[in-house]
Amino acid sequence: MKVINTINQLRECLAKYREEGRTIGLVPTMGALHEGHASLVRRSVEENDITVVSIFLNPTQFNDPKDLERYPRTLDADCRLLEACKADIAFAPSVKEIYPEPDTRQFSYPPTDSVMEGAMRPGHFNGVCQIVSKLFMYVEPDRAYFGEKDYQQIAVIRRMVDDLGFKLEIVPCPVVRQSDGLALSSRNALLSDEERITAANIFRVMNESRSLGLTVQQTRDYVVDRVNSIPGLKVQYFSIVDGDSLADVSSWSDAPSIVGCITVFCGPKPIRLIDHIRYK
Numbered sequence: 001m002k003v004i005n006t007i008n009q010l011r012e013c014l015a016k017y018r019e020e021g022r023t024i025g026l027v028p029t030m031g032a033l034h035e036g037h038a039s040l041v042r043r044s045v046e047e048n049d050i051t052v053v054s055i056f057l058n059p060t061q062f063n064d065p066k067d068l069e070r071y072p073r074t075l076d077a078d079c080r081l082l083e084a085c086k087a088d089i090a091f092a093p094s095v096k097e098i099y100p101e102p103d104t105r106q107f108s109y110p111p112t113d114s115v116m117e118g119a120m121r122p123g124h125f126n127g128v129c130q131i132v133s134k135l136f137m138y139v140e141p142d143r144a145y146f147g148e149k150d151y152q153q154i155a156v157i158r159r160m161v162d163d164l165g166f167k168l169e170i171v172p173c174p175v176v177r178q179s180d181g182l183a184l185s186s187r188n189a190l191l192s193d194e195e196r197i198t199a200a201n202i203f204r205v206m207n208e209s210r211s212l213g214l215t216v217q218q219t220r221d222y223v224v225d226r227v228n229s230i231p232g233l234k235v236q237y238f239s240i241v242d243g244d245s246l247a248d249v250s251s252w253s254d255a256p257s258i259v260g261c262i263t264v265f266c267g268p269k270p271i272r273l274i275d276h277i278r279y280k
């Protein structure tokens with residue numbers, strides 16, 4: 001696997017592959033890679049001739065500087081995992097390389113980017129669109145792979161791809177979970193063993209709520225009350241939304257696909273965890 005740090009080197013290298021008619025898959029990441037990322041990389045390796053994995057802790061998508069500061073940084077281990085998954089290129093640029101000047105571009109795709117994470121973390125999706133659009137321009141991938149764990153992020157990126165006319169396929173990949181249901185996330189590295197066990201209740205409660213025959217409002221209340229009743233967990237929001245537009249629904253017949261999206265604070269630090277569940 002090649003480790004590349006500059007945009008020019010990356011472009012040169014990919015131009016050769018493209019001339020040879022090879023297809024390119026891109027897996028954007030912020031590092032601190034785990035089995036969830038590995039599943040995206042393996043899928044890209046299966047479906048493309050060349051797989052590029054970007055490792056870039058993108059400062060413009062963090063609205064809380066403390067969150068950025070404590071985000072795990074594990075470049076050596078990340079490269080070992082990527083070698084094992086048979087990625088071809090790890091693109092690990094510096095912040096100066098990506099943002100030699102502040103990025104002043106503004107992206108706005110309501111309601112996908114204005115609700116839930118968009119409302120709680122102002123500017124977050126703007127930063128995501130800034131970095132992802134740059135990566136799409138540098139790599140020009142045939143396919144780009146994103147984990148469904150960040151369900152809302154995929155909805156926003158789809159809108160950006162349509163808006164800017166990128167010619168590529170967005171490939172959403174299923175959430176990878178521990179055996180107790182906890183969704184794998186780089187932030188789990190910040191949880192104690194006990195907090196991890198507690199955090200597994202988030203998915204357990206959402207999953208339970210699917211089989212109770214409740215209305216949308218009752219389901220909302222059930223999940224929020226149950227999760228909040230577990231010591232160490234505090235729901236920030238739980239929204240039941242149209243799976244495409246992410247607009248709130250009030251009845252199960254409001255949309256062909258309906259998803260519940262949750263954000264929970266776990267433990268005293270606290271660590272902010274997100275997850276979702278599909279109702280239909």
Ligand code: PAF
Nearest residue numbers: 028029030058128131150
């Ligand atoms: O999902 C992530 O890890 C990030 O938001 C992404 C897509 C790599 C952009 O920085």
